[in-house]
Amino acid sequence: MLTGKHILLGVTGGIAAYKSALLVREFVRAGAEVQVVMTPSATQFVTPLTFATLSRRDVIIEMFPPSPDQPTSQWTKHIDLGVWADCMIIAPATANTIAKIATGMADNFLTSLVLALRGPLVVAPTMDVDMYTNTATQHNIGVLRSRGVHIVEPEAGELASGLSGPGRLPDTPVLIEAVKNVLKGTAKDLAGRRILVTAGPTQEPIDPVRYLGNRSSGKMGFAVASAAASRGAAVTLIAGPVALATPPGVQRVDVHTAREMADAVSGHFGACDALVMSAAVADFAPASPADSKIKREALGTERFVIECVKNPDILRTAGEMRTHQVLVGFALETDNGLEHARKKRAGKKLDxxxxxxxxxxxxxxGSETNVVTLIGSDDKPEPLPRMPKLDVAHRILDRVLQLLPAAR
Ligand SMILES: Cc1cc2nc3c(=O)[nH]c(=O)nc-3n(C[C@H](O)[C@H](O)[C@H](O)COP(=O)(O)O)c2cc1C
Known part of the structure; x- marks a missing residue:
């Protein structure tokens, strides 16, 4: 996937700049052409010689050529590289550079290049925990995200300052994966496919105020919807009650209960090519929810028993209704996971x-990362390392793509 790709690597003045050397090496090993661009501050941390040697190209730092005798064709390199690149990644990205990009500043070569960039941008915010959690930084990261910049969340752990918390640059494979996923987005390999995704919990009313629910945050399903849309699919996302923004280009249907979710899935299933059922649907719902709030005094005794009925099994129903659809389910298990997941896959006829x-x-x-094992119809487990949910989503979609019949 990286062979022959033109990658711009922006390095800014953070303590993790030395780790970017490994990133260059891995990109080059994978067959990519890498142009490293450093901010002047970054050169305080690592010498350009290191990057130039590993990338086999001169590193660009200065906006203006050192000598006025240089041919003028070299004076607009930021524009040329903006067109040349298939993708740009800034790792590590300082709070300062993120703020500049968010406001559209172009006061050094790297920030000018970002403005001239035609392809996708990946940014890995890396800084001390207090700089990272600062309202201004979080706002700026949000601005970049809203513009479609792919943010690689920092990892939590011990930081160079001795403090602990989020702010660490993720390991090289995570950064490489992020670039690959962004490149998959530009390849639009799911164009013409219709993907139905469910996400979040369901809430089963006890009365108008209370409900039975679960801890699902919806982030995994929203990541699947976002990844599928970025790869060109027409995505319908059936979401339980969650406070997450709808990913760009996704059609969202909001539901509350398992029954509402079942109805919404039935309504959209026939027209889809694949269903990714990541919602945590409640298995049971109160048999007769009260029309008005149940008063404490009205309960009478020390015990309050709620009689429940089974909710519809959405995946099983989809398995029975399927004509050509690829079916993907999730198994959340705390014991004997592999055994239960295999049984569930076979029992519900999932791909x-x-x-x-x-x-x-x-x-x-609620975490930003996930650790999953994929099990297909050959029953062979494919354990994936801990990775951002968006990257897990892409891995799931890679498998879906293999299962879909070849595009007509
Ligand atoms: C030892 C040291 C380590 C630093 N590490 C970071 C860091 O990890 N992240 C960050 O945002 N800023 C860090 N800074 C502050 C930046 O270097 C400073 O904000 C600088 O202006 C960034 O410039 P640039 O964004 O143009 O590279 C560090 C500064 C020093 C002296």
Whole structure:
């Protein structure tokens, strides 16, 4: 995927700049052409010679050529490179450079290049925990995200300052994966496909105020919807009650209960090519929810029993209704995960099941990352390392793409 690709690597003045040397090496090993661009501050941390040697190209730092005798054709390199690049990644990205990009500043070569960039941009914010959580930085990151910049979330852990928290540059494979995913987006390999995704929890009313629910954040399903749309698919996202923004280009249908979700899936299933069922649908719902709030005094005794009925099994129904659709389900298991997931996949006639355990580090509810194992119809587990949910989403979609019949 990286062979022959033109990658711009922006390096800014953060303590993690030395790690970018490994990134250059891995891009070059994978067959990419890498042009490194540094901010003047970055040269305080690593010498340009290191990057020039690894990338086999001169590193660009200065906006203006050192000698006025240089041919004028070399004076607009920021424009030329903006056209040349298939993708640009800034890793590490300082709070300062992120702020400049968010406001459209172009006061050095790197920020000028970002403005002239035609292709996609990946940014890996890397800084001390207080700089990262600062309202201004979070706002600026949000601005970039809203413009379609792919943000690679920093990892939490011990930082160079001795403090602890989010701010660390993720390992090289995570950054490479992010670039590959962005390149997949430009390839639009899911164009012409219709993907139906469910996400989030369901809420089953006990009365107008209370409900039975679960801890699903919806982030995994929203990541699948976002990744599929970026790869050109027409995406319908059926979302339980979550406070997440609709990914660009995605058609969203909001539901509350399992029954509403079942109805919405039935309504859209016939027209889709693949269903990715990542919602955590409640298995049971109160049999007769009260029309008005149940008063504490009205309960009478110390015990309050809620009688529940089984909710519809959306995946099983989809398995029975399927004509040509690829079916993907999730299995959230805390014990004997592989065994249960295999059983669920076979029982519900799924093409792929995504197994995860919320107790594993990096796979907790609401986390930005996930640790999953993919199991297809050959029953062979493909365990994936901990990675951002968006990258997990792309891996799931890679498998979906293989399962879809060849495009007509
Ligand atoms: C030792 C040291 C480490 C630093 N590490 C970071 C960092 O990891 N992230 C960050 O945003 N700023 C860091 N800074 C501050 C930036 O270097 C400073 O904001 C600079 O203006 C960034 O310039 P640039 O964005 O043009 O590269 C560090 C500064 C020093 C002295």
């Amino acid at each position: 792929l099941i995504v197994l995860n355990d919320p107790r594993v580090d990096g796979a907790a509810f």
